[in-house]
Amino acid sequence: MIIIDALTKRYGDVTAVDDVSFRAEPGRVTGFLGPNGAGKSTTLRIVVGLAGPTSGSATVLGRRYVDLPNPGLEIGVLLDASAQHGGRTGRETLVLGQRTLGLPGARVDEVLELVGLTRAESRRRVRDYSLGMRQRLGLATALLGDPRVLVLDEPANGLDPAGIRWMRDLLRTFADDGGTVLLSSHLLAEIEMIADDIVMIGGGRIVASGTTTGLLSGGETLVRADDAGALAAALRAAGLDAAATADGAVRTDGDLAAVGRAAFAAGLAVTELRTADGGGLEDMFLELTASTQRETAPTQGAAA
Amino acid sequence: MTATTPTTAGDTSGGTAGSRGVSARARRDTADVTIRPVPFHRLLDVELRKTLDTRAGAWLLASIALIACLVVGVFALWGNEDELDMQSFASTISFPMLLVLPMVAVLAVTSEWTQRSALTTFALVPRRGRVVGAKAAAALLVAVAASAVQLGASALGAVAAAAFRGLDARWDLPLDLALRLALLNVVAVAVGFAWAVLIRASAPALVAYLTFVLVLPMLSGIVAAVSDWYSEHSAWLDLSSTMLVLSAPSVSGEEWAQLGTAALLWVGVPLAVGLRRLVRVEIR
Numbered sequence: 001m002i003i004i005d006a007l008t009k010r011y012g013d014v015t016a017v018d019d020v021s022f023r024a025e026p027g028r029v030t031g032f033l034g035p036n037g038a039g040k041s042t043t044l045r046i047v048v049g050l051a052g053p054t055s056g057s058a059t060v061l062g063r064r065y066v067d068l069p070n071p072g073l074e075i076g077v078l079l080d081a082s083a084q085h086g087g088r089t090g091r092e093t094l095v096l097g098q099r100t101l102g103l104p105g106a107r108v109d110e111v112l113e114l115v116g117l118t119r120a121e122s123r124r125r126v127r128d129y130s131l132g133m134r135q136r137l138g139l140a141t142a143l144l145g146d147p148r149v150l151v152l153d154e155p156a157n158g159l160d161p162a163g164i165r166w167m168r169d170l171l172r173t174f175a176d177d178g179g180t181v182l183l184s185s186h187l188l189a190e191i192e193m194i195a196d197d198i199v200m201i202g203g204g205r206i207v208a209s210g211t212t213t214g215l216l217s218g219g220e221t222l223v224r225a226d227d228a229g230a231l232a233a234a235l236r237a238a239g240l241d242a243a244a245t246a247d248g249a250v251r252t253d254g255d256l257a258a259v260g261r262a263a264f265a266a267g268l269a270v271t272e273l274r275t276a277d278g279g280g281l282e283d284m285f286l287e288l289t290a291s292t293q294r295e296t297a298p299t300q301g302a303a304a
Numbered sequence: 305m306t307a308t309t310p311t312t313a314g315d316t317s318g319g320t321a322g323s324r325g326v327s328a329r330a331r332r333d334t335a336d337v338t339i340r341p342v343p344f345h346r347l348l349d350v351e352l353r354k355t356l357d358t359r360a361g362a363w364l365l366a367s368i369a370l371i372a373c374l375v376v377g378v379f380a381l382w383g384n385e386d387e388l389d390m391q392s393f394a395s396t397i398s399f400p401m402l403l404v405l406p407m408v409a410v411l412a413v414t415s416e417w418t419q420r421s422a423l424t425t426f427a428l429v430p431r432r433g434r435v436v437g438a439k440a441a442a443a444l445l446v447a448v449a450a451s452a453v454q455l456g457a458s459a460l461g462a463v464a465a466a467a468f469r470g471l472d473a474r475w476d477l478p479l480d481l482a483l484r485l486a487l488l489n490v491v492a493v494a495v496g497f498a499w500a501v502l503i504r505a506s507a508p509a510l511v512a513y514l515t516f517v518l519v520l521p522m523l524s525g526i527v528a529a530v531s532d533w534y535s536e537h538s539a540w541l542d543l544s545s546t547m548l549v550l551s552a553p554s555v556s557g558e559e560w561a562q563l564g565t566a567a568l569l570w571v572g573v574p575l576a577v578g579l580r581r582l583v584r585v586e587i588r
Contacts, residue, residue, distance in 0.1 A: 049430040050423065051586040066430040069341040077427040083420035087358030093424075096357075100342060100350050100428050141424060 001026050002047060002149065002182055007056035009042050016042045018204035019056070024182040024197075026148070029175045031195025031212070032184040035289040039204040040184040041079070044153050047182075048077050060149055072101045075149040076142030081134040081158065086127030090117060090137045093126060097144045111140040116166065131158025139167075150174060152183040156190050168194045188285050192216065200281070202288035208281065217275035221259050224249040224272035234266030235259065251276055342429055347438035348445075355412055355442060364408055365446070369453050371400045376461035381468055388465035389474035393458035394485055395551050402517055405450050405489055406496025409443035410509045413500035418507075422587050432583045440497060447493040451486035481553065488550040491567060492517070495543065498571045502578030504585075516570070520544040543570040 002024040009017040017039040024030035034040050045051040047058045049065040057064070060075055068074055084093055094108045112122050115136040121129075129137065135158055142150060150171070156164050171194060175181050185191045191198055191212075198215050200208040208215060222245075225231040232250050235242035240254040240262065249272065252259055256273060263270045355361050375397050380388065387396075413436075416422035429435050458477065466473035496513045503509040524542040528535040539546050539559075543566035549559045 045586065045588070048427050050426060050588075052584065068430070069339050071430060072428045073339055077424075079423055079427070080420070083423040085358065085415065085419040085421040087360055087419070092357045096350050096353065097424070097428060099353070100346060102342065102346055 001062070001180055002030075002058070002060050002151070004043065004047065004058045005056055007043060007046060007058055008054045009039075009046060009051065010054045015204050017046070017053075020201065020204070020206055021056075022199045022206060022209055024149075024180050026180045027175055027178050028196040029171055029181040029183065029194055030197045030199060031191035032182060032199050032201065033188060033191045033195075033285070034184075034186065034201035035285075036186050038186075038201045038288070040186075040201060041153055043201070044079060044151055044182070044184060048075070048079070048151055050079070060151075070101065070145075072097065072147070073145040074147050075151060076139075076145065076147040077151050078135075078138040078142045078155060079151075079153045081131065081138040081155075084126045084134060084137065087125060089123050089125055090129065090133070090140075091122040093137060094122075094140055094144065097141050101145045103144060107144060111143050114143060114170075115140040132160060132163050135159055135163075135167075139170075148178070149180040150182070152181070154185055155183055156185065156187075164190070186289075188282060198281075200285065200288070207288065208284060213275060215281045216277065218281070219253060219255075220276035221252050221254055221256055222249055222272070222274055222276040223252060223259050223263065223270060225263060225268045225270055227268065230266065231263060231268055234268060235262050238262035238265070342434075344434065344438060344441075347429065347434060348441050351412065351435075351438045351442035352445065355408055355446060361408070361411065364404065364411070368401065368404050368408075368450050369457075371404060372397045372453055372457035373460070375400060376457045376464070380461050380464040383465070385469065385471065388462070388469065388471060390458045390462040390477040391481065393461035394454060394477055394482065397454050397457060398485055398488060398551055401450060401454055401489060402492045403514070405447060406492045406513050406517075407510060408446050409439075409493045409497040410500040410513055411506060412439050412443055413497065414504055414506040414509045417504045420588075426587055433579070436501065436579065436582065443493050443497050444490065447489045448486065451489050454485065454489070455482055481551075484550040484555065488547060491543075491547050491550070491563075491571075494567070494571045498575035498578065500578075501582055502574040504578075504582065516544055540565045541569060543567055 004023070005021050007017055007020045008015065020039070020043060022030075032040050032043070042051065043058075046053050047060065047065060048071075059065075060068070060071075065071055065075070071077075088096075091108060091112070094111060095105070098105065098108050112119070117133065117136050117140065121133065126134065126137065135155060139152070139155065142152070152171075156167055159167060171181050171183070175196070183194070195212050198209065198212050199206060200215075223231065223235075228244050228248050228250055232242040232244055235250065235252050235254065238254070238258070238261075240252045240258065242250050242252045245251050254262070256275070260270060260273055263273075356365065376393055379393060379396060383392075416425055425435060426432055455477070459475070462473045462475060465471060495516055496509075499512045499516070500509040503512060520542065521544045524538055524545055528538050534541075539562045543563075546559070546562050546566045549555050549563065555563075
């Protein structure tokens with residue numbers, strides 16, 4: 001559980017993080033989405049005590065990070081995979097963490113296996129690692145203390161498609177086991193695939209937040225039958241808005257169950273029924289990326 | 305923390321916490337009660353390890369021993385006969401020691417920033433003062449160990465000189481001088497450490513230390529030549545020259561006082577300013 005409350009960070013005249021509030025809940029993966037320079041990394045640095053806020057607060061498991069007695073046992077942190085001493089071997093990097101946390105030496109081999117680094121790879125120096133290997137090593141460091149919370153900044157950077165799939169499965173399992181995951185990304189597709197909740201930030205302000213399905217569909221449903229006109233009429237008869245799309249489907253504001261029932265009542269065989277794509281999130285994100293100066297945007301849904 | 309069930313662990317919102325993996329979470333939540341701060345000895349252990357676990361660090365430490373043996377070897381074979389006692393050897397090793405040893409302390413601090421490992425170090429131990437304290441203790445231990453190497457090499461030198469040159473081995477190193485030579489190493493390490501804390505970047509901090517030990521005495525001499533006031537008071541201000549009295553046969557009370565004020569200026573001030581900034585600076 002991470003609670004960020006009215007967090008603001010100014011550097012001189014520049015407001016990098018502007019009144020940001022959200023929560024990352026246990027059992028869920030929270031995606032922190034925004035273009036580069038939107039304030040994601042600054043926010044995460046404040047969460048783990050590497051930077052101080054100008055105002056507002058961030059707590060992890062009910063306490064400020066710096067007040068946790070041995071934070072590595074409760075929160076796994078990976079802010080920048082390239083921020084590791086290039087002259088150490090991967091294994092040695094982990095041994096330093098393991099000894100700091102006071103864990104048995106065998107834990108190093110466990111996390112190496114967990115992140116898929118071989119013994120031979122672990123004996124190489126970090127400067128010879130690819131970015132993908134550094135991400136795995138960084139994640140291994142984060143997982144050392146068997147934490148309940150993970151804070152990861154752009155963890156998929158440098159991973160190949162198989163690596164991204166692996167990371168997704170690992171974080172999914174972690175969250176399903178009751179853990180809290182807060183990860184950032186500047187790629188909507190990446191966040192879409194992994195996050196249960198999305199917090200979108202642009203120009204230091206939160207511009208949208210809510211569940212991934214809610215934000216992506218905008219609450220709309222896409223339904224298709226052989227006779228689109230009859231389907232639209234049946235939906236309107238059931239009190240729903242319905243509009244035919246260019247490719248012969250119908251878009252409606254009803255939820256999946258209501259739409260299915262309305263079609264069934266009208267005797268229409270539904271050939272496709274799903275939450276609608278887009279819902280404005282992608283447009284909003286593209287707009288943010290094009291102009292990170294944008295300061296206000298409609299907020300959809302509520303903070304989960 | 306008294307939370308024992310997953311859905312209430314630090315969760316006041318009654319949010320969407322799942323009930324899956326109850327046993328694993330419950331196990332960890334009860335373990336939460338026993339979490340203790342990282343003890344200082346563990347931080348010290350890790351910081352000592354960091355001075356040795358890179359090739360650069362290992363070579364730097366090895367070079368201290370190598371230089372000591374090399375200097376001793378050269379003097380034992382070709383040195384002036386009346387300088388082949390343990391005391392002369394120890395004093396001769398002192399200068400190269402003062403050049404190389406503080407680099408260990410400098411890099412212990414600055415490599416965290418230059419290599420950016422500070423991101424991990426201070427995420428694991430957010431009370432930064434404790435990490436810096438552990439680094440200082442590690443640097444002190446390295447200085448003490450190096451002093452032992454210095455004395456060991458000097459003793460070897462005395463033996464070697466006796467063997468090669470057919471002289472009687474002379475062990476006339478008074479204990480107080482031996483301790484002062486060790487203190488000299490500690491003072492030099494303290495200067496390097498303090499400036500490293502202030503500067504936090506490897507190359508500039510190394511240059512700062514080398515300037516202190518090589519250039520400052522010369523500059524100080526030039527200023528003393530043109531300023532009577534400075535010439536009279538330089539011993540109170542210029543640590544780079546004043547600290548060398550530690551290798552003299554005896555040190556007067558006034559010289560100890562001068563050493564104290566000069567050390568305050570060159571170690572105390574940069575360390576105080578540097579620490580204040582280090583504990584607050586944003587780590588990127």
